[in-house]
Amino acid sequence: MSQPIVAFESVYGSTRQYASELAARCGVEAVSFDEAQARLSADPQAPLVVLSPVHGPMNAGAKFITDTDLGDRRVALCTVGMTLDDVAVKKDGSARALGNKADRVTRFYLSGRLNYSELSTAHRTTMWTVVNMLKAKPMKNANDKMMIETFDTDVDRVDLTRLDEVVAWANG
Structure with missing residues (x-):
């Protein structure tokens, strides 16, 4: 094999x-x-x-x-x-x-x-945009909540x- x-x-x-x-x-x-x-x-x-x-x-x-x-x-x-x-x-x-x-x-x-501390400026900006869109979302699922809670944190x-x-x- x-x-x-x-x-x-x-x-x-x-x-x-x-x-x-x-x-x-x-x-x-x-x-x-x-x-x-x-x-x-x-x-x-x-x-x-x-x-x-x-x-x-x-x-x-x-x-x-x-x-x-x-x-x-x-x-x-x-x-x-x-x-x-x-x-x-x-x-x-x-x-x-x-x-x-x-x-x-x-x-x-x-x-x-x-690791947000290692993200490129473009990727960090994209994540900031995504997280702010999720914050405005009325019905957040567990994944949405995780993304919001861990934003700007190394995970x-x-x-x-x-x-x-x-x-x-x-x-x-």
Whole structure:
């Protein structure tokens, strides 16, 4: 059985942390999307695990998968974000982002880290706008309340034990 290919993109570091840990547990190296392309060609049977943060509607991992010829390999997408777990699973934004490939991609959601102290000015401004819109919203759900309460606070919800099921899938 081929070893899995662990490909990732990270903006602020939590996705890189997950990818590095997953790769270590699988006995491989975590690689960029560009490097993953070469590895996919070299081993058409290797399972592919893609890790990517989600920023609003953008999921670079889903785009990588939709833009890539996957052949018959098994594929998983691990989306890293700050949305509460039950909301992320229920909305399943990764399925929408994957389009017609969604049915053949196993999807995982991993809680990330959002350190306001490290945000770019543009990202911080976007978060300020989102939070102020949520404050004006009459019926706030638990995720809305969490975003309001944690605004301008460094929050780390990375939990490497969440990788256990991804490792089981990768070795599956």
